[in-house]
Amino acid sequence: MxxxxxxxxxxxxxxxxxxxxxxxxxxxxxxxxxxxxxxxxxxxxxxxxxxxxxxxxxxxxxxTEVELEEVDYREHEKIPLKEEKKVLADVLEQLERWFELEQFLPVPWSVPFKLPKGLPAKINDYDDIEDLATKLRHVWDLGLGAIPELVDVLESKGIKVFITRYDGHKNFNGLTARVNDAPVIVVGKHWPGDRQRFTLAHELGHLVLKGRLSENIDEEMACHRFAGAFLAPKEMVFTLLGNKRSWLEPQELNILKQDWGLSMGGWTYRAFNLGILTKKTFGELWGLFNKNGWKEKEPEPQYPQEKTSQFEQLVFRALAEDIIGESKAAELLGMSVIDLHQYRKMESPNVVRHQ
Ligand SMILES: [Zn+2]
Structure with missing residues (x-):
């Protein structure tokens, strides 16, 4: 043991x-x-x-014995076994703490993940994904505007989101898995926020599109399209960019990125996918991205990173209701009891946590 x-x-x-x-x-x-x-x-x-x-x-x-099932990386993003072990071990450790906490919590405190009914059953064309993404936003009460904290949205729908610090390998963006029938999405810690958000939305795409794609549709491309459509719905893209454009200014793309948390490259793809840019203009713009190294790293300022908050919030909720004591809370949060006590009393905002 x-x-x-x-x-x-x-x-x-x-x-x-x-x-x-x-x-x-x-x-x-x-x-x-x-x-x-x-x-x-x-x-x-x-x-x-x-x-x-x-x-x-x-x-x-x-x-607590936790096992991850159906672990799935983004295609073409195979990482070395040693790196994979680190990622999975880190996620398992975080999951164990989740399940330990859940053992104490009353059932109504958690929401099981359920895909809403009424989404299109079959996707025959990449353009069909636009409507599916808008529909999902609608049933999730997200309107058409920018989503400030994507992790919060996913967590509130019963998806377990983990941010792993072991994302050193350049091929690792994120993965999906299942544990006890709950979907798990993992994203790397060190990427800029817009990249984390695209990965999160892409992985959400896998959950939502599963079983709906017709044979001629490539799942990875479909999930990319879903990610863009979920982060910046079609209607809003037309409103913000117009129906036809002869060029897009990089600064214009940056402003949109800072408002919407979708990368400059993501906006460029949206414009192309929705027919706002011709293939030729898209190619020229993408060439500029390539030349400036923006495909690897977009220009400053970077978009703020995503963070998880549900686990910590539930620990303090349980503490407030005397469901757990300080020592258990400290253990779950990976803090010493002294640090936890100060943190709880709002005396120390910056305690060093193991995690
Ligand atoms: Zn994928």
């Missing part, structure tokens, strides 16, 4: 056995034995391991 937990925390932290041994001041052989359950670490060793791994000692005794 403890061995499995040590291994999971080690992989989440991205260490091999030797590296961890060095940090914790023990031998690699000892780590190997703990992980294979051939010996049990003393409490002193557990403390050293918890420090090295950035987890609290309770972590090693946690019983």
């Amino acid at each position: 403890i061995g499995e937990r040590i291994k999971r925390a080690r992989e989440a932290a991205g260490f091999n056995q030797r590296e961890l041994a060095k940090m914790a001041g023990i031998t690699a052989m000892a780590i190997s034995k703990y992980e294979r359950e051939e010996s049990t670490p003393s409490s002193g060793v557990l403390l050293a391991l918890s420090k090295a791994l950035g987890v609290r000692t309770e972590y090693f005794f946690r019983h």
